[in-house]
Amino acid sequence: MRSDARLAIAMRRCQKPERFLYKKVDYFMSFVAGSSPDQHQEQSKTFRAAPKGLSGRVAVPGDKSISHRSLMFSALAVGESRVEGLLEGEDVLATAAALRAMGARIERDDKGVWHIEGVGVGGLLQPQQALEMGNSGTSTRLLMGLLASHDLTATFTGDASLSKRPMGRVTEPLSRMGAEFMASPGGRLPLTMRGAVPAVPIEYRLPVASAQVKSAILLAGLNTPGITRVIEPEATRDHSERMLRGFGADLTVEKDSAGARIISVRGEAELRPQNIIVPGDPSSAAFPMVAALIVPGSDVVITGIGINDTRIGIVKLLRAMGGDIEMLNIRDAGGEPVADLHVRHSQLHGVENDPADVPSMVDEFPVAFIAAAMAKGRSVFRGLEELRVKESDRISVMAQGLRLIGVQVEETEDGLIIDGTGGEALPGGGPITTHLDHRIAMSFAVAGLASKNGVTIDDMRPVETSFPGFVGLLNQIGAGVGA
Numbered sequence: 001m002r003s004d005a006r007l008a009i010a011m012r013r014c015q016k017p018e019r020f021l022y023k024k025v026d027y028f029m030s031f032v033a034g035s036s037p038d039q040h041q042e043q044s045k046t047f048r049a050a051p052k053g054l055s056g057r058v059a060v061p062g063d064k065s066i067s068h069r070s071l072m073f074s075a076l077a078v079g080e081s082r083v084e085g086l087l088e089g090e091d092v093l094a095t096a097a098a099l100r101a102m103g104a105r106i107e108r109d110d111k112g113v114w115h116i117e118g119v120g121v122g123g124l125l126q127p128q129q130a131l132e133m134g135n136s137g138t139s140t141r142l143l144m145g146l147l148a149s150h151d152l153t154a155t156f157t158g159d160a161s162l163s164k165r166p167m168g169r170v171t172e173p174l175s176r177m178g179a180e181f182m183a184s185p186g187g188r189l190p191l192t193m194r195g196a197v198p199a200v201p202i203e204y205r206l207p208v209a210s211a212q213v214k215s216a217i218l219l220a221g222l223n224t225p226g227i228t229r230v231i232e233p234e235a236t237r238d239h240s241e242r243m244l245r246g247f248g249a250d251l252t253v254e255k256d257s258a259g260a261r262i263i264s265v266r267g268e269a270e271l272r273p274q275n276i277i278v279p280g281d282p283s284s285a286a287f288p289m290v291a292a293l294i295v296p297g298s299d300v301v302i303t304g305i306g307i308n309d310t311r312i313g314i315v316k317l318l319r320a321m322g323g324d325i326e327m328l329n330i331r332d333a334g335g336e337p338v339a340d341l342h343v344r345h346s347q348l349h350g351v352e353n354d355p356a357d358v359p360s361m362v363d364e365f366p367v368a369f370i371a372a373a374m375a376k377g378r379s380v381f382r383g384l385e386e387l388r389v390k391e392s393d394r395i396s397v398m399a400q401g402l403r404l405i406g407v408q409v410e411e412t413e414d415g416l417i418i419d420g421t422g423g424e425a426l427p428g429g430g431p432i433t434t435h436l437d438h439r440i441a442m443s444f445a446v447a448g449l450a451s452k453n454g455v456t457i458d459d460m461r462p463v464e465t466s467f468p469g470f471v472g473l474l475n476q477i478g479a480g481v482g483a
């Protein structure tokens with residue numbers, strides 16, 4: 001950030017110091033600490049067949065990836081940004097709490113619009129306490145990138161699931177930029193980092209297809225003199241690129257002769273505040289989408305869903321299985337393509353996924369496995385190594401759960417082989433152990449809606465990280481989930 005902008009922000013802080021106090025700390029803490037029982041899912045729950053099928057129009061909460069980025073980029077802009085449709089799930093609120101702890105003003109008005117007054121690139125302040133990241137890998141990895149080029153020291157802590165996840169994939173490139181890390185054994189949380197000022201620009205070829213790693217480096221590059229470059233052999237979600245350009249960063253995307261994306265960002269950027277509309281999360285929409293496909297008699301419209309090409313692999317896969325999914329009313333919402341998805345019950349058949357499509361549906365495989373369990377014939381899923389380092393080892397946890405509810409499944413090193421029922425209801429059973437993984441909980445909830453005996457989930461609370469109101473939404477389309 002230029003020094004005149006820095007000075008303007010410092011003066012504003014001096015004139016209005018109260019704006020930087022935690023005015024709404026109670027509101028945040030009620031989400032973060034889970035102290036508001038009426039807004040939280042109950043722990044154990046059984047999901048049973050919906051005899052009349054599912055029907056109606058529903059909207060799912062805002063996109064998690066875009067919500068995190070809306071808060072982070074707005075916190076770096078000079079002036080006030082507005083965000084509509086922000087996902088108010090625990091993961092995004094962990095990002096908000098961390099940014100507030102470093103000086104950004106973040107408030108929600110009574111219409112549900114979020115207002116963020118940024119501190120300017122490079123302007124975040126030393127946090128006084130450890131940054132509690134809960135279950136959120138995206139908060140952790142993107143914030144590490146953001147702080148890598150700030151003059152401060154920060155400690156990151158997380159829950160039992162996050163504390164098992166690998167951080168070396170971000171600490172390695174960020175160390176090359178000059179940041180220092182003291183991590184727990186295996187490069188995990190709790191972890192303390194010291195940012196570098198000035199940081200050193202790097203050119204980094206991603207060894208793993210990860211939008212989190214890409215975004216961490218680009219965020220570090222914003223306050224690094226010169227050009228920071230990330231080479232991405234396999235395209236991953238491109239929200240950071242789109243949004244940073246919208247905020248006024250000098251960011252270019254080119255392709256090399258092998259088709260790899262080369263993303264370059266010029267450092268010492270100055271970001272302009274934005275008005276952002278967050279589209280519905282395609283990763284959340286995947287649950288009612290699969291439910292409508294596998295529950296006989298269903299006809300559901302899921303409105304306002306982001307259909308960015310880098311996110312919509314699940315629709316491609318389900319259509320290849322014979323799923324009747326139509327995209328209606330395709331439009332643009334704040335730089336992202338959006339559509340209403342009309343989904344009707346379909347007799348699905350087995351499929352072999354294309355490993356090249358994995359990044360565009362990396363979070364949707366657990367629920368795709370449920371679709372495969374109801375399909376006619378065998379499905380073979382390959383190239384899913386990354387699923388082993390998500391909120392849980394999603395290959396192994398899904399295999400165990402599928403067996404428990406009577407599905408024929410074989411676990412391989414990089415995927416699953418599933419023999420479907422051909423449309424017959426799944427036997428059911430449980431309890432499914434969710435291992436603090438929201439997508440495991442929601443996938444088996446969907447399986448329960450197409451089961452003979454119901455499916456019991458041991459712990460639905462992790463669903464709060466990404467999909468508050470999940471059970472209510474299923475009931476809105478007629479799932480009849482009891483207390």
Ligand code: S3P
Nearest residue numbers: 065138209210211212213362363
């Ligand atoms: C995300 C990227 C993905 C995804 C995660 C959100 C993001 O992780 O699984 O839920 O917002 O950048 P990876 O990039 O590590 O695959």
